[in-house]
């Protein structure tokens with residue numbers, strides 16, 4: 162006897178979804194990535210680092226070393242907080258690179274920053290709670306907080322990042338006290354914009370005045386190609402009222418799924434640990450050790466990052482020059498000092514979602530900006546990734562994209 166598949170219209174499913182799932186949509190980016198897998202497509206869509214820069218040989222050696230020295234312990238269950246030597250290394254690294262003074266008890270190793278967004282949401286947000294975010298904002302954060310049925314207060318941004326005058330306005334108009342202020346201060350995803358020092362100080366003082374914690378998400382801080390680094394909000398605030406997060410995804414490889422939260426406030430740390438335990442017990446014992454084995458070798462990580470920076474800087478410059486050369490009048494774009502993205506604006510008559518529908522014919526892909534905007538219907542923006550395509554492909558891809566924009570303007 163074969164089991165009959167029930168006809169979908171008969172609604173015989175025994176599965177009744179949780180209310181929170183109503184808010185969760187498949188990420189627009191994941192959908193676009195399907196197009197980018199088509200042959201010959203030049204993709205500026207994903208947030209993908211350049212695979213040819215991954216430290217494959219060094220990781221092969223690190224894997225051998227971990228298995229030879231740690232053997233079964235590297236393959237065993239472990240503590241939720243993370244591999245202690247890696248937590249100590251994170252403290253040294255943060256002190257050296259971001260002036261963040263943390264101790265290992267404040268470090269929670271997580272399975273990618275994306276998990277950190279989920280955990281902070283899980284620990285802090287009840288349905289209807291307000292989160293302040295930049296506009297446009299990182300889509301993955303919206304997705305993570307959506308799962309906890311958060312509502313958003315969107316603060317406008319300009320060339321210096323979150324506009325603090327708008328932050329004050331938004332807070333003045335808020336009917337409830339927001340639970341969290343989330344931002345990506347360095348080379349933001351999607352805009353590529355960096356929050357200026359003056360604004361960082363202002364954000365800290367406004368948040369402190371209103372008693373709102375800051376969640377600083379910093380995956381791109383080390384990928385700086387021009388101008389001087391700006392201190393983290395965590396270091397400027399002396400850790401008070403802040404949670405800081407970074408990851409190996411952009412400085413080593415995203416497939417490792419190793420990242421860290423810095424949580425100075427003990428009560429919050431003690432909530433985050435069981436929240437993570439419930440999610441995945443702990444981040445892979447093996448990959449934590451491999452990351453540590455690579456990172457602890459004197460100079461290895463710094464040499465690796467130093468090798469990546471000129472490649473990404475060149476690709477950024479190529480993209481900027483190609484945009485300058487090919488894009489029609491009425492278009493503008495950001496000029497990021499680092500990171501992986503820039504953000505382009507085309508004339509208002511063009512909906513970049515529609516433009517993408519024609520883009521596969523031209524074999525070029527980008528991410529339409531609309532999903533990054535919160536509580537605002539902005540249709541004429543797009544995110545362009547410059548790290549993943551080769552030099553030639555960048556120039557050719559921007560030429561194709563510009564042809565599409567010109568055709569849409571006719």
Ligand SMILES: Cc1ncc(COP(=O)(O)O)c(C=O)c1O
Nearest residue numbers: 208273274275299350408410420
């Ligand atoms: C701002 C931001 N936060 C978090 C993430 C997730 O990174 P991870 O690979 O560490 O999960 C990304 C990835 O692109 C990102 O851009």
